[in-house]
Amino acid sequence: MYLYDQYDQAMVDARVAEFRDQTRRRLEGKLSEDQFKPLRLMNGLYLQLHAYMLRVAVPYGTLNSRQMHMLADIADKYDRGYGHFTTRQNIQYNWIKLEDAPDILADLASVEMHAIQTSGNCIRNISSDHFAGAAKDELVDPRPYAELLRQWSSFHPEFMYLPRKFKIAVIAAETDRAAMKLHDIGIQIVRNDAGELGAAFYVGGGMGRTPMVAPLIRDFVPLDQLITYAEACLRVYNRYGRRDNKYKARIKILVHELGAEEYARQVEEEFAHLLSQGIEPPLAELERIKNYFADPAFETGLPAEVDRSDPDFALWVDRNTVPHKAPGYVSAVISLKPVGGIPGDASAEQIHLMADLAEEYSLDELRVMHTQNIVLPHVRISDLHALWTRLETAGLGTPNLDTIEDIIACPGLDYCSLANARSIPVAQKIAQRFSESGRTAELGELKLKISGCINACGHHHAGHIGILGVDKKGVENYQLLLGGSEAQDTSLAKITGPGFDEDGIVDAIEKATDVYFARRSEGERFLDTYRRIGMEPFKEAIYG
Amino acid sequence: MKILTGNDLKTGAVVWWDGTGWSLHVDNAVDVGERADEIASREESARRVNAPYAVAATREDDGVRPAHIKDRVRALGPTVRPDLTLKPADPNIGDWVI
Numbered sequence: 263m264y265l266y267d268q269y270d271q272a273m274v275d276a277r278v279a280e281f282r283d284q285t286r287r288r289l290e291g292k293l294s295e296d297q298f299k300p301l302r303l304m305n306g307l308y309l310q311l312h313a314y315m316l317r318v319a320v321p322y323g324t325l326n327s328r329q330m331h332m333l334a335d336i337a338d339k340y341d342r343g344y345g346h347f348t349t350r351q352n353i354q355y356n357w358i359k360l361e362d363a364p365d366i367l368a369d370l371a372s373v374e375m376h377a378i379q380t381s382g383n384c385i386r387n388i389s390s391d392h393f394a395g396a397a398k399d400e401l402v403d404p405r406p407y408a409e410l411l412r413q414w415s416s417f418h419p420e421f422m423y424l425p426r427k428f429k430i431a432v433i434a435a436e437t438d439r440a441a442m443k444l445h446d447i448g449i450q451i452v453r454n455d456a457g458e459l460g461a462a463f464y465v466g467g468g469m470g471r472t473p474m475v476a477p478l479i480r481d482f483v484p485l486d487q488l489i490t491y492a493e494a495c496l497r498v499y500n501r502y503g504r505r506d507n508k509y510k511a512r513i514k515i516l517v518h519e520l521g522a523e524e525y526a527r528q529v530e531e532e533f534a535h536l537l538s539q540g541i542e543p544p545l546a547e548l549e550r551i552k553n554y555f556a557d558p559a560f561e562t563g564l565p566a567e568v569d570r571s572d573p574d575f576a577l578w579v580d581r582n583t584v585p586h587k588a589p590g591y592v593s594a595v596i597s598l599k600p601v602g603g604i605p606g607d608a609s610a611e612q613i614h615l616m617a618d619l620a621e622e623y624s625l626d627e628l629r630v631m632h633t634q635n636i637v638l639p640h641v642r643i644s645d646l647h648a649l650w651t652r653l654e655t656a657g658l659g660t661p662n663l664d665t666i667e668d669i670i671a672c673p674g675l676d677y678c679s680l681a682n683a684r685s686i687p688v689a690q691k692i693a694q695r696f697s698e699s700g701r702t703a704e705l706g707e708l709k710l711k712i713s714g715c716i717n718a719c720g721h722h723h724a725g726h727i728g729i730l731g732v733d734k735k736g737v738e739n740y741q742l743l744l745g746g747s748e749a750q751d752t753s754l755a756k757i758t759g760p761g762f763d764e765d766g767i768v769d770a771i772e773k774a775t776d777v778y779f780a781r782r783s784e785g786e787r788f789l790d791t792y793r794r795i796g797m798e799p800f801k802e803a804i805y806g
Numbered sequence: 807m808k809i810l811t812g813n814d815l816k817t818g819a820v821v822w823w824d825g826t827g828w829s830l831h832v833d834n835a836v837d838v839g840e841r842a843d844e845i846a847s848r849e850e851s852a853r854r855v856n857a858p859y860a861v862a863a864t865r866e867d868d869g870v871r872p873a874h875i876k877d878r879v880r881a882l883g884p885t886v887r888p889d890l891t892l893k894p895a896d897p898n899i900g901d902w903v904i
Contacts, residue, residue, distance in 0.1 A: 291853050309857060311880050313818035342890060359817045604886055675876060676884040686886045736874055
């Protein structure tokens with residue numbers, strides 16, 4: 263994985279010192295909250311419902327065990343013994359004291375981590391495929407390109423005050439595991455007919471108040487023009503994106519209002535100009551970065567089969583491991599969704615354990631998934647039983663990847679000052695209902711996502727089943743949506759009709775799954791059946 | 807009644823104006839009437855509280871109850887982690903929020 267050079271470390275250390283001074287001045291009264299708020303937000307420090315909340319960046323979701331141990335240490339030393347892994351592959355701490363924040367940032371910097379640009383109207387943490395570097399189906403590892411973009415976008419003086427926040431995802435496989443088309447810019451590394459690698463740019467996607475799937479703006483940008491083209495996309499947005507209305511300020515609105523064709527034309531014009539300015543980093547820099555992401559030394563001649571005589575273990579293998587590009591290895595997903603648990607939460611002890619297991623079984627690597635689980639990307643198949651045994655003991659062996667129990671849920675009104683309704687209790691009730699009924703396995707792949715407000719941190723628009731919590735005259739109410747997808751077949755879910763209370767939404771989901779069981783064709787997932795038969799049969803069952 | 811709340815500047819903890827200072831417990835909150843802005847401004851300037859604001863509430867048999875669910879969650883703590891609320895020994899305390 264990428265290691266800081268002296269410039270990276272100097273930048274992060276300088277930022278810690280700067281924030282320490284800013285915090286001191288705030289506590290001494292030399293800065294008002296109005297003056298301090300944008301400074302703390304630039305360092306990932308929010309004020310949430312119960313306390314300050316610190317969002318720590320995990321670039322493209324990649325961590326080593328030393329970093330993971332530090333995340334656990336921070337949870338123990340400065341928080342209340344746990345952390346929350348988010349839908350942008352980051353981690354959040356919910357109980358931070360302002361006076362501790364500079365020390366936390368210093369601790370993070372000691373393991374090459376930070377919280378820079380995890381808030382504010384700037385380019386946020388770059389996300390990517392959580393199986394990058396391991397996936398059997400990837401063209402190349404997308405992370406060197408994500409890292410190049412990270413370096414370009416960190417402290418970019420022109421893009422620190424954009425009209426709104428800006429999110430970029432990079433993938434390099436046909437299977438989209440990063441919700442790429444639901445980002446401000448989605449980049450797919452592709453190969454053209456001449457066999458050359460390049461980047462396809464999808465611009466203007468997003469969820470939130472006005473969900474949109476990003477249109478393809480350019481199907482092939484040569485890799486030695488990647489940064490220049492990204493800069494052109496941002497420049498057009500920075501110049502013409504709306505600053506008069508927060509709710510119309512994201513790039514998706516600009517692309518939609520201009521039309522994809524006109525936006526692309528303006529980008530091409532800016533791109534042509536920028537090409538003459540020589541802003542592209544030399545390819546040697548990309549090659550330097552690629553060296554950090556070279557494949558680890560995978561062993562050869564490893565067994566490809568496991569002893570499946572333990573049915574619980576066999577179920578976990580079937581459900582929570584995915585094929586790897588190296589024979590004899592798999593990527594193993596650690597579910598942070600135990601039935602009745604809080605999606606994405608892990609205790610300090612569990613985080614330490616996952617770090618230890620990464621060191622022992624996964625060549626010292628972990629990944630944070632945007633679905634709020636953790637990946638051990640490089641596990642020998644022969645080690646799976648030992649790994650599973652350790653996970654089971656710690657409550658981390660739940661076999662529910664991509665099932666109705668593997669729910670994405672934002673923190674909701676239990677933690678978030680923006681939320682209108684609680685998300686977590688609804689997730690818990692749904693998981694319990696389906697776990698108790700024993701129908702989870704039969705439902706197969708069913709992605710359920712819950713947001714506690716229209717900002718859609720829980721990706722409800724992209725769920726096969728989505729739930730949006732709203733405030734109905736001071737009472738929590740939940741709207742049901744069907745038909746979304748954040749994969750390569752990206753689609754936006756549609757609202758079924760009037761909303762429900764907390765128990766009513768669980769009943770409604772069960773009725774929707776009854777329709778699926780009654781109407782599915784051979785091999786169809788819930789989403790496939792919905793797309794084939796449409797909304798009406800579901801509405802009839804739910805409201806009829 | 808109208809009560810005043812905010813977050814402690816140093817710790818971020820949710821606090822309620824009790825007439826002479828800031829309390830962690832909503833039951834200690836007092837009616838600030840028309841004095842909310844005056845108290846908020848003074849206390850913020852003195853760096854004792856961050857982002858203070860007034861909310862509607864009622865005084866009931868078992869204490870002070872903010873009118874909006876968001877402020878009840880603030881007053882108690884996360885309903886999904888009773889162990890982290892101000893009343894960890896009461897298994898049904900989440901019902902007070904709803």
